[in-house]
Amino acid sequence: MRRSSQILRCAEKAAETVAETKKESLLKKLGNHFKSILDDYKTVALETVQDMKDRPIKSGIYLSILGTTVALFKTNPDEIQFNAKHTQSMIDLMMVGDKTRNPQSQEVIDSVSKLKNQERLKYYNLGFCSLMCEREYGLDVGLYSANCKYVRPHWTQFHKTIVDVGVFGRWINLSKGMVDYDINPEEWLEDGSPNTEFKYYNKDSLIRWDMTMNN
Structure with a gap:
């Protein structure tokens, strides 16, 4: 009976050891995987910086296009x-x-x-x-x-x-x-004198000067 208990405890310890080993192995694999991804991004970043130094004009054009595109999306009126x-x-x-x-x-x-x-x-x-x-x-x-x-x-x-x-x-x-909306270009002549024959706004306009709207 005593011997069987010892065997059972040994088996439990062995199972725990195997589980911990598998867990450490999994964490190690995940760590190596993410480290590899970070190394790849780091390499790409370094190569990009070096390429920008080697070709400043080309890089400036790309950055301008990227910046303009972002600005267009951000400031698009609704x-x-x-x-x-x-x-x-x-x-x-x-x-x-x-x-x-x-x-x-x-x-x-x-x-x-x-x-x-x-x-x-x-x-x-x-x-x-x-x-x-x-x-x-x-x-x-x-x-x-x-x-x-x-x-x-x-x-x-x-x-x-x-x-x-x-x-x-x-x-x-x-x-x-609406540029110069309050200036009638026909009101004055080129010499600065008043034009007595300049045209009024359309009498059929929806908008009236007395802040009402025609139907």
């Missing part, structure tokens, strides 16, 4: 920013009198306002930039031509539907259209 910019532009124009309002700014904001009222704007997020495009019909139009895909404009005509392009945190057409 639909909320488009609506906010449009609303602010409308308010700015409302604060300007008829005679001093820039007709080009008026035309840009009017065209966007009409499309928004008709629910004909569609937003596309391309990751590095955004597009605001014009739909042929509004969302609530039930015409056959508005719902049948076979009579819709071909995809090759897509570029003609682009209303604005958002990039680097700004919507280009809205921003460009």
Whole structure:
């Protein structure tokens, strides 16, 4: 009986030793594996740094492209920013009198306002930039031509539907259209004298100087 107990204890010790050996072997393998990965990354990093020193122009171009790509994704404006910019532009124009309002700014904001009222704007997020495009019909139009895909404009005509392009945190057409929005270029002649024949803004405009909107 005593001898069998000793044999049992020896067997248990042997099993524990084998288990510990396997555990140490597994940890060692994992350690060697991660060490090998780190060594590979270290080698790649050193080679990259050396290559950048050997070819500074090429490296500068790659870094510029990478930095620009990251900046494009980080600063890509969304639909909320488009609506906010449009609303602010409308308010700015409302604060300007008829005679001093820039007709080009008026035309840009009017065209966007009409499309928004008709629910004909569609937003596309391309990751590095955004597009605001014009739909042929509004969302609530039930015409056959508005719902049948076979009579819709071909995809090759897509570029003609682009209303604005958002990039680097700004919507280009809205921003460009509001440059000098409070200056009518036809109000003054080149010699600085007033032009008595300059044109007023479009009387059919959606936006009025008295801060109201026409229907």
